[in-house]
Each structure stands twice: as C-alpha cells, then as structure tokens.
Amino acid sequence: MLKLWIVGSESQVGKAILSVLDPMELEVLCTDKEELDITQTEDVLSYGEINRPDVIINCAAITDTKLCEANPELAYRVNALGARNLSLVARKHNAKIVQISTDDVFDGRKETPYTEFDDTHPLTVYGRSKRAGENYVKEFTHKHFIIRSTWVYGEGKNFVNALLQSAETETEVSIPTDQHGSPTSAKDLARIILHLIRTNEYGTYHATCKGHCSRLEFAEEILKLTGKTLKLNPALAENIPTARPANAVLDNFILRIIDVYDMPTWQESLKEYLEA
Numbered sequence: 170m171l172k173l174w175i176v177g178s179e180s181q182v183g184k185a186i187l188s189v190l191d192p193m194e195l196e197v198l199c200t201d202k203e204e205l206d207i208t209q210t211e212d213v214l215s216y217g218e219i220n221r222p223d224v225i226i227n228c229a230a231i232t233d234t235k236l237c238e239a240n241p242e243l244a245y246r247v248n249a250l251g252a253r254n255l256s257l258v259a260r261k262h263n264a265k266i267v268q269i270s271t272d273d274v275f276d277g278r279k280e281t282p283y284t285e286f287d288d289t290h291p292l293t294v295y296g297r298s299k300r301a302g303e304n305y306v307k308e309f310t311h312k313h314f315i316i317r318s319t320w321v322y323g324e325g326k327n328f329v330n331a332l333l334q335s336a337e338t339e340t341e342v343s344i345p346t347d348q349h350g351s352p353t354s355a356k357d358l359a360r361i362i363l364h365l366i367r368t369n370e371y372g373t374y375h376a377t378c379k380g381h382c383s384r385l386e387f388a389e390e391i392l393k394l395t396g397k398t399l400k401l402n403p404a405l406a407e408n409i410p411t412a413r414p415a416n417a418v419l420d421n422f423i424l425r426i427i428d429v430y431d432m433p434t435w436q437e438s439l440k441e442y443l444e445a
C-alpha cells in the first residue's frame with residue numbers, strides 16, 4: 170500500500186485530498202503547522218526518517234498575498250525553504266513529491282492562457298517565493314509533480330466563501346471585470362493530484378477546471394447557483410486593493426497533449442461544490 174504524506178493537511182487542498190481519497194488504497198500521514206513546521210529542517214528530515222513516505226504532497230504555504238508582501242522572510246521560509254526541506258526527504262527516501270504552485274508565478278500580462286512552457290515572471294513576493302519553491306523541488310528531486318492551479322476554492326478562506334459571506338452582511342460589493350481566471354474546486358484539484366501520483370509522468374503541470382471567466386462572471390454564477398442576492402458593482406482591478414494578476418488563466422496544455430486526465434468545466438465544478 171502506498172504511504173502518502175499530506176503536508177499542510179488543514180489547507181483547503183489538503184482537506185479536499187482527504188475527502189476524495191480511498192483509505193483502503195492508501196496509508197495516509199497528515200501534518201500541519203501544529204504537528205510539524207516545514208521550515209524546521211532537522212524536524213522535517215527526522216519525520217521523513219521515521220515515517221518513510223512513498224509520496225509527499227506539499228499543500229503547506231503562506232497563501233495570504235498581503236502577509237507575504239509584509240513579511241517576505243516568512244514567505245520565503247515557508248514557500249521556498251519549506252519546499253526544499255520536503256524535497257530533501259523525497260530525495261533521501263526516493264519518494265515522489267507533489268509541489269502545489271500557482272498562476273502567480275506569471276505576471277498576468279499575457280493576452281492568452283499560460284502554458285507550462287511560458288517563462289515565469291512573478292510580480293509579487295508570494296509569486297516569487299512560490300517560484301523559488303518550484304525551483305528547489307526541481308533542483309533536489311527528479312520524481313516530482315509541480316502542479317500549478319488558480320482561483321482555488323474549498324473548505325477555507327476563498328473568493329466563493331467570502332462572496333457568500335458578503336451576501337449575508339452587505340448589500341453591494343465591487344468586483345473586477347478585468348481579471349480573468351479558471352475557478353477550480355479544491356476537490357477537482359485533489360482528484361488530478363491523486364491520479365498523477367499513480368503515474369510516472371513527472372514534470373510541471375497546469376491543472377485548472379476547463380473554461381475561464383472574469384471575476385465578475387464568477388461572482389454572478391455563485392449568486393445564480395445559490396439564489397443569494399447581492400449587488401455586484403463592476404470595477405477595475407487597479408481600484409481594488411486585493412486584486413490579483415489580470416490574466417490568471419492557465420492552459421492545461423500538458424494534460425491535454427498526454428491525454429491522461431480531463432478536468433470538468435468550472436461551472437460543473439462550482440455546482441458540485443455549492444451543492445455539497
């Protein structure tokens with residue numbers, strides 16, 4: 170039985186992996202910051218020595234982009250060096266490693282979707298620290314899957330839950346019309362991760378739900394599917410402090426050309442999430 174170590178098991182993606190995996194097929198180890206701080210190199214190495222995982226999935230990260238700007242040392246410690254520490258374990262024990270990454274490694278200025286072959290050019294501390302994490306994983310291991318996704322929502326803090334919260338407490342909100350992405354449920358991201366770890370198709374992947382929309386269209390679909398009312402004021406991203414890269418649309422180019430997995434559309438995925 171494969172021994173799977175979910176690092177950052179309290180994250181949206183970690184919880185989603187736990188909810189979709191078959192416990193009869195995998196032996197699962199879970200840690201989050203409380204049990205094991207991934208920035209503590211010796212602790213991480215010793216956990217690996219004791220537990221000898223076959224597959225490590227790194228969901229742990231500082232994902233709060235404002236916190237990353239305010240505290241770059243923390244961002245690099247967790248997003249870059251934490252990934253390095255887990256890579257050291259993977260290399261030592263010949264384990265596969267999944268590093269989850271983000272569209273923020275790109276600058277968002279391209280007019281068409283980004284493929285895995287586009288050059289990265291992050292504009293933020295979050296994006297730069299995540300790219301550094303990718304690079305460490307590439308440098309220290311060869312059995313790796315670097316999986317970039319975007320606009321992820323699951324059990325935790327995200328756009329869907331924030332909008333539904335606003336619908337309870339506010340009458341109107343401003344939402345960007347000039348920001349585009351592919352909303353991806355954490356469960357669908359979890360499913361592709363669990364599929365890939367069974368293969369030897371190592372490398373970097375873009376894995377998002379099919380199709381794309383503006384932030385405003387995403388918000389409209391959330392309200393439509395839940396029947397909630399909230400006035401959505403179209404706005405430009407530059408006027409909203411929390412705005413993210415303009416083009417966050419990733420093309421699942423490699424998944425398509427090797428034909429290993431088909432993601433659902435973002436609308437199907439959102440419907441499943443909201444119904445659950």
Ligand SMILES: NC(=O)c1ccc[n+]([C@@H]2O[C@H](COP(=O)([O-])OP(=O)(O)OC[C@H]3O[C@@H](n4cnc5c(N)ncnc54)[C@H](OP(=O)(O)O)[C@@H]3O)[C@@H](O)[C@H]2O)c1
Pocket residue numbers: 176177178179180181182183201202203205206207208227228229230231232233247251269270271272299317318319320321322325326
């Ligand atoms: N959310 C998105 O839209 C999105 C999009 C693309 C890619 N991703 C990537 O997907 C992955 C998972 O994202 P997510 O949104 O599911 O994450 P999340 O919900 O923000 O959770 C991150 C987890 O990492 C933990 N953590 C932080 N520092 C740690 C440390 N030093 N040691 C161990 N654990 C630590 C956090 O614990 P505390 O809460 O206690 O700090 C938290 O449980 C990340 O790599 C992220 O970059 C996310």
